[in-house]
Amino acid sequence: MTRGRSAAELELRGGTIEYELLPGGDPPLVFLHEGLGCLGLWRGLPAEVADKTGRAVLAYSRFGYGCSDPVALPRPVRYMHDEALTVLPELLDALDLHRPLLIGHSDGASIALIHAGARSRPVTALALLAPHVIVEDETVAGIASARDAYLGSDLAARLGRWHRDVDATFWGWNDVWLSPEFRGWDIRGSLPGITEPVLILQGDADSYGTWAQVEAIERGVSGPCRSVPVPGAGHALHLERRAEIVEAVTDFVSVDGS
Numbered sequence: 001m002t003r004g005r006s007a008a009e010l011e012l013r014g015g016t017i018e019y020e021l022l023p024g025g026d027p028p029l030v031f032l033h034e035g036l037g038c039l040g041l042w043r044g045l046p047a048e049v050a051d052k053t054g055r056a057v058l059a060y061s062r063f064g065y066g067c068s069d070p071v072a073l074p075r076p077v078r079y080m081h082d083e084a085l086t087v088l089p090e091l092l093d094a095l096d097l098h099r100p101l102l103i104g105h106s107d108g109a110s111i112a113l114i115h116a117g118a119r120s121r122p123v124t125a126l127a128l129l130a131p132h133v134i135v136e137d138e139t140v141a142g143i144a145s146a147r148d149a150y151l152g153s154d155l156a157a158r159l160g161r162w163h164r165d166v167d168a169t170f171w172g173w174n175d176v177w178l179s180p181e182f183r184g185w186d187i188r189g190s191l192p193g194i195t196e197p198v199l200i201l202q203g204d205a206d207s208y209g210t211w212a213q214v215e216a217i218e219r220g221v222s223g224p225c226r227s228v229p230v231p232g233a234g235h236a237l238h239l240e241r242r243a244e245i246v247e248a249v250t251d252f253v254s255v256d257g258s
Contacts (some may be wrong), residue, residue: 003217015069019060021095027124027257030054030100031091032108034130035173035234036146038066040162043247045238049103052250055257056131059096063087064172067164072155075176077185080107084114089121096123101257103249105129107173110187113217117190121146125197125256130206130235131218133187135177142208142235143177146216150174191220197256198225201248203233203240224256 002067009016018039031046033039038061045200050057061096064071076082088111092100101124109131116123132139141165149155150170160166176182202214214227230237238245 005185006097006213010091010094012087014063014071014087015090017063017068019058019091019095020046020067022050022057023180024042024050024054024056026056027099027101027256028058028097029059029130029253030097030102031059032088032102032104032111033059033062033065034106034108035119036170037105037108038062038068038157038162040066041240045242046247048113049253052246053257055101055253056097058095059090059093059120065074065163065169069165069166070144070168071172073168073172073175074179075172077176077179079176080187081114085113085118085120088115092121099124101125101127103127103129104131104237106132107248114187114190115137116196117193118253119193120208123196125252125253126194127199127201127252128217129238129245130200130203130253131200131213132209133191133213133220135185136212138210138211139208140178140183143174146208147174147178172251175232180226186217188220191217192222194221197252199252199256200225200227201229201230201237201245202227203235205232206235206237208235208255222230 046057046059047054061068081188099122109128140228163169
């Protein structure tokens with residue numbers, strides 16, 4: 001990092017989380033990781049965007065991920081609502097961050113949509129990477145395949161380099177998404193409350209979701225929405241096509257993030 005890395009821990013009501021806050025201009029950019037992600041698994045992307053935009057940037061590991069404190073399992077079906085409506089507001093208040101531009105991947109994108117749609121506190125804009133608003137058959141199949149990979153490959157060892165309790169992290173995510181109760185999960189009701197600009201980046205080789213997710217967001221939000229297909233990219237499109245994604249996000253921040 002070139003602008004003064006600050007890695008720290010913060011005590012919230014639910015325990016201690018790890019975070020990094022890079023100084024810069026307002027409004028700040030807040031990175032929200034995916035269902036098996038954490039602060040470290042962004043692989044330096046937040047710092048790269050910070051350098052290119054000059055904005056303050058926050059990235060953190062949610063409870064149950066990375067080196068943040070664990071959560072009670074099993075996770076409830078509303079776990080992303082809990083993050084969006086309780087934990088994220090508390091974190092932003094503790095760090096005195098206002099009107100954030102939310103940048104979310106997968107689960108993080110869903111959390112961003114729920115947070116913004118609640119209209120309980122202002123946001124500037126949303127950049128969404130491979131977002132989910134409903135549970136598709138493709139989503140369930142992809143998560144079932146991840147379960148098989150975790151049991152039968154080196155996935156557990158690879159994830160274990162990043163998470164304090166890798167089994168709790170993996171099964172906490174996998175079990176709730178594969179539960180019968182989760183098939184009815186649907187956050188389209190949050191979308192009409194979003195009037196701020198939205199950017200959606202979606203790979204066409206994503207094994208966890210289809211363009212139907214994008215169309216649902218386009219139909220549901222009340223503000224301007226621009227969707228960009230990323231040909232050949234899978235679910236981790238920000239890692240597979242990093243330069244493209246960084247350019248798209250930084251351009252969005254420059255045009256819509258003030």
